[in-house]
Amino acid sequence: MSFPKGFLWGGATSAAQIEGAYNRDGKGLSTADMMTLAESGNPREITEKIESDKFYPTHFAIDHYDRYEEDIALFAEMGFKVYRLSFAWTRIFPNGDDEVPNEKGLAFYDKVIDLCLSYGIEPLVTIQHFDTPMGLEKYGFWKSRKVVDLFVKYSEVLLRHFNGRVRYWLTFNEINNMSTMPWNAGGISINASEKDKMVAAYHQLVASAKVVKLAHEIDPNNQVGMMYNGHFSYPNSPDPEDIQGNEEFQQKMLFYADVQCRGVYPNFKLKELERQNIVLPTQEGDAEILKEGTVDYISFSYYLTHVCGKKTKGIIKGLNGLETGYTNPYIKRTQWGWGIDPKGLRYALNFLYNRYQLLLIIVENGLGAEDKIEEDGTIQDDYRIDYIKQHLIEMKKAIDLDGVPVMGYTAWGPIDLVAASTGQLRKRYGFIYVDLNDFGQGTGNRIRKKSFDWYKEVISSNGENLSI
Numbered sequence: 001m002s003f004p005k006g007f008l009w010g011g012a013t014s015a016a017q018i019e020g021a022y023n024r025d026g027k028g029l030s031t032a033d034m035m036t037l038a039e040s041g042n043p044r045e046i047t048e049k050i051e052s053d054k055f056y057p058t059h060f061a062i063d064h065y066d067r068y069e070e071d072i073a074l075f076a077e078m079g080f081k082v083y084r085l086s087f088a089w090t091r092i093f094p095n096g097d098d099e100v101p102n103e104k105g106l107a108f109y110d111k112v113i114d115l116c117l118s119y120g121i122e123p124l125v126t127i128q129h130f131d132t133p134m135g136l137e138k139y140g141f142w143k144s145r146k147v148v149d150l151f152v153k154y155s156e157v158l159l160r161h162f163n164g165r166v167r168y169w170l171t172f173n174e175i176n177n178m179s180t181m182p183w184n185a186g187g188i189s190i191n192a193s194e195k196d197k198m199v200a201a202y203h204q205l206v207a208s209a210k211v212v213k214l215a216h217e218i219d220p221n222n223q224v225g226m227m228y229n230g231h232f233s234y235p236n237s238p239d240p241e242d243i244q245g246n247e248e249f250q251q252k253m254l255f256y257a258d259v260q261c262r263g264v265y266p267n268f269k270l271k272e273l274e275r276q277n278i279v280l281p282t283q284e285g286d287a288e289i290l291k292e293g294t295v296d297y298i299s300f301s302y303y304l305t306h307v308c309g310k311k312t313k314g315i316i317k318g319l320n321g322l323e324t325g326y327t328n329p330y331i332k333r334t335q336w337g338w339g340i341d342p343k344g345l346r347y348a349l350n351f352l353y354n355r356y357q358l359l360l361i362i363v364e365n366g367l368g369a370e371d372k373i374e375e376d377g378t379i380q381d382d383y384r385i386d387y388i389k390q391h392l393i394e395m396k397k398a399i400d401l402d403g404v405p406v407m408g409y410t411a412w413g414p415i416d417l418v419a420a421s422t423g424q425l426r427k428r429y430g431f432i433y434v435d436l437n438d439f440g441q442g443t444g445n446r447i448r449k450k451s452f453d454w455y456k457e458v459i460s461s462n463g464e465n466l467s468i
């Protein structure tokens with residue numbers, strides 16, 4: 001059960017979910033910094049200003065800003081070949097529209113990238129992961145074309161500054177989240193009109209294409225991918241109405257990938273926009289930009305699968321698009337209600353490869369669960385090992401039995417971090433435990449869980465040894 005030679009094993013994080021230091025060394029506020037901890041089952045609140053009686057999990061997060069050396073050393077100890085991280089736009093351009101970049105922000109990422117390289121870890125950088133600068137609110141965030149230029153300017157600084165050190169890039173994390181979590185995706189309210197969401201999505205798609213093109217011009221060795229939130233779904237039944245409802249759900253997600261991989265809006269999306277009386281804010285030359293800026297590879301997150309059908313026709317319900325109104329009786333769920341479906345990963349890999357024929361990488365997968373520290377100080381997270389193991393087995397089948405080209409796997413949250421949907425820290429994904437509670441209280445100490453040694457063995461045996 002060995003994986004292809006050079007397979008990129010590693011882990012993935014995002015700046016806002018680990019760094020903390022939200023206002024240090026010139027960093028500006030981002031959309032992530034305005035989100036409170038979700039309490040009593042309510043969604044996270046987004047406040048206009050920072051309110052002193054509210055708790056904002058990203059402000060301290062897991063203090064990676066001060067502890068990055070320890071954290072990256074632990075990743076190296078596990079044998080990471082690749083580390084997916086994101087840069088915070090607000091460290092480089094605190095307001096998003098500043099004239100010149102903040103040197104202190106670049107200096108922080110210099111240290112992080114150089115440290116990774118010194119361990120032989122290939123960095124894979126997401127340029128925007130759920131943290132649009134609040135300074136862009138005055139333009140209406142991604143509703144404005146102006147933000148396209150500002151994002152390209154920010155990206156150009158990164159591409160030039162890190163040229164030769166960073167080769168793998170992703171433009172936007174889970175770009176299809178503009179339909180499900182638009183505040184995270186780009187500062188757009190969940191209650192915004194469909195028109196506003198589609199305009200913002202259009203701007204991100206154009207911005208992404210421009211950055212892909214620019215990255216290739218700056219260095220032909222650059223590889224720029226798209227990042228798709230893996231909302232894969234099965235029809236509820238063979239009822240043709242369920243098949244159609246499922247198709248409509250998939251289309252709502254997939255058009256983003258179609259544009260980034262094929263360089264044009266698919267007909268089904270153009271027709272839908274027409275029916276909705278939504279006119280995209282196209283400018284001369286945009287069609288060429290989209291065509292010339294198609295991605296080199298596809299990355300995606302995979303946590304769960306959905307069931308869709310006639311009830312979901314034309315709509316996407318619920319936080320993170322998770323509540324489709326149907327339950328899959330054949331699979332179990334996590335403590336947070338996410339359907340556990342390893343076999344669906346093989347399906348997803350085949351689905352994406354058959355649709356786009358592009359190289360794939362899974363850049364997020366993992367189990368969010370509460371962990372317990374035993375009396376002897378150990379953390380026996382066999383459930384996490386089992387979850388990832390089952391997914392790796394199915395990924396291997398897709399490679400070996402179906403011939404799907406997969407270049408790597410980065411487990412989400414190799415170190416416990418702030419959950420994006422709830423802001424909780426007790427929703428833990430890590431191989432490394434962080435001794436902090438939801439409110440950031442605790443020593444912050446890093447503790448290797450049982451899964452740490454397991455994943456280390458998986459990597460050193462190139463996936464051959466998956467036993468506990």
Ligand code: BG6
Binds near residue numbers: 014130174427
């Ligand atoms: C993905 C995001 O949607 O899911 C991550 O890219 C996020 O940022 C991950 O953390 C898991 O979701 P959650 O809500 O459990 O953190």
